[in-house]
Amino acid sequence: MIFFTCLCSDGGGFSSILSSFSKLFFIAGVSSNSVGNKIYINLNETFPCVRLLNATHQIGCQSSFAGDVGVVHLLESEENLDWVLGSGPNPPYMVILESTLFTRPIMMKLKHGSQRVAGVVVVEPTTNPPDGFSPHTSCPNENTGVYSESYGPSYAHCNVTVWNPLGTGLSYEEFDFPIFSMKDSNDTEVLRRCYREHNRAVNGSTPQYPLCAMQLFSHMSAVRDTATCMRRSEIPFSLTPEEVCDPLGDENVWASTKPLNNTAKGHKEGESVVIAAAKMDSRSFFFDVAPGADGTATGLVALLAAANALRNATAELNRTILYTFFHGETFDYIGSSRMVYDMENNQFALDLDNVHSILEVGQVALGSNSRLWLHSDPVSRRNSSVNVEKLASNLHLAAAGLNISLEEPNVTQPLPPSSLQRFLRARPIPGVVIENHQASFTNKYYQSIFDNAESLQLNYSPNLTAEEQLEFVTDAAKNLTEVATAVARGLYLQAGGHPAGMNAVQADSRLVRPMLYTFLVRGKNSWSEQLRGQSSDGDVSSFSSEDRPTNFYIGVHQQMSEPRFMVQTILANLTGTIVNVTKENCQKQKEDEEDVRNKHLYYYQWVQGPLRPNSTERDSFCVRSGVRRFAAKSPAFVLREYTS
């Protein structure tokens, strides 16, 4: 098992253009008298690539401690690389790549010529590349899934299906120079002009000084692998104790249709739960940028809407449904591996014996054909006690009458990368993963900066105001509502609901629209503001993303991640009930002064509520729900065994 667990960053990085090596200064309209401002132009809106460690390797980028300086060179084509790597007279060069040139062959050549390369800057285009782009590996989470030499060896290492054929694996390479991404804006124009005027070689002549240069800072403290790094962070008698790296992690969120005592851990007699799972994280090549539209947000929104659709039907179910949202699945299943570990060690409210079946919602953005596929594990299916057929037939029944068609891929096809694989590693459990691809991903931008609203064709007409955009009915929202309804009905049937009552379960598109908008376009809007909670110390925790889509990156465990906070808040509001409790009691997790029982069963959240008309006051209230959180940090950090 390899855990992508350790993130190292020294507070991110920043970049600036140094205008010349000689005494000339670059006029950029800055009227300050500071000498620094006369020499440097600071570049805003840049994202570095950072170093990550796992049990055996380090990946990502590193700059020197004082930053790397190089002469700017705008790469015009792959042949032009020769200037950088061989013939250019002023190494080291700072290579500016337009996004069409950010390919594996070019990056590998730069990596091997790194003596002459001081760094790379990739210009982010304004539209997605039509041919697709994925810096992730072609076989995601290859070594930490269920298929291995001992379980379905013919399915291991993507022998049967290469899930991410467009994957170049760039995110998992190691570079010893800094790589930044820059938005295509005025600063980029300044950069290009500077290159054309000073650095460009015309007609075979060598460019003379003064030349434009650039400096990039992104020094990373951690090195080699997780074990080394954790050891160095924990030196007992050091004069200069230093945290050299932090584990990746955050929290998973779960909620149940029936209140479960969260304080009593371990097996619960008589409970048989259906786990409805989705993941809530994503990544890209660059740090803290992870739009994750098809890869993450679609499944997430579908499950949230399904949870809401089932809120009134829970009385008719004889099995409990456990909605679980895993964090960190991108990095070798951080969240689900932790949940399985907790369940095996009686650290969770249930254990694996309580789990009846698992339904996972994966990438569910519907293309033009509205087909979804029910993936299952061929190895566990051979075991007659593992009843996947019932789950699949319930889903087929659920989708009847809806505008989507559910099909099953070939029986010999293994499971795609999914949280279900971690559960199967522990024991055979019937499970189905709903995806929009039959074999390889249809998502052309898997785990990249381009997996955004545009790739889902979530187009809002520009003359709509933010409020109108929130309400606008997009095709993506309509499709996703159908998917959510199918998921909800499928869960209803699997949890023992009667088919006659199925049609009453319907996902609400008035919720799907603002959820998609919040996750993919703008995180802070009137809908999300009214759901936001206030924690007991009065701090109105911010959704933090203002004018931009949600950043689905898991980040380090000390920092709250946006998607987890949003999911927790949305889930509480969508599955909870409003109770008449004062703000003080609500924040202390009790319904009245003497109440001590309810905090074991429920979670109370004081919600801001909607704005009163013509005022800035809000009608706040208390929501009681079964939403819980638990740590999503790899079990390796609990066991302190970093080498497996």
Next chain:
Amino acid sequence: MNLERLPNEEKLILCRKYYLGGFAFLPFLWLVNVVWFFREAFVKPAYTEQLQIKAYVKWSAVGLLFWVAVLTTWITIFQHFRAQWGEVGDSLSFTIPLGTP
């Protein structure tokens, strides 16, 4: 301290002190001995104590060279191989560089 003003016996006593002190893992005392008493031992015209001072200076030089050899070897090995020694290297280090192995 000006050696010119000292009587010869005291020069001998000083030289001996430094020589003996160097055995307490203090090679710098031997370095000082060699540098300071070099003139006294080899350049000045002969006097009674000079023979013994000469001996002390010579043996201090030998000890010094031995230490230089040992330290140079160890420092070279450590700087070269510390990164490869993993945990042992880290536990031997006072400060560990950031970002490089």
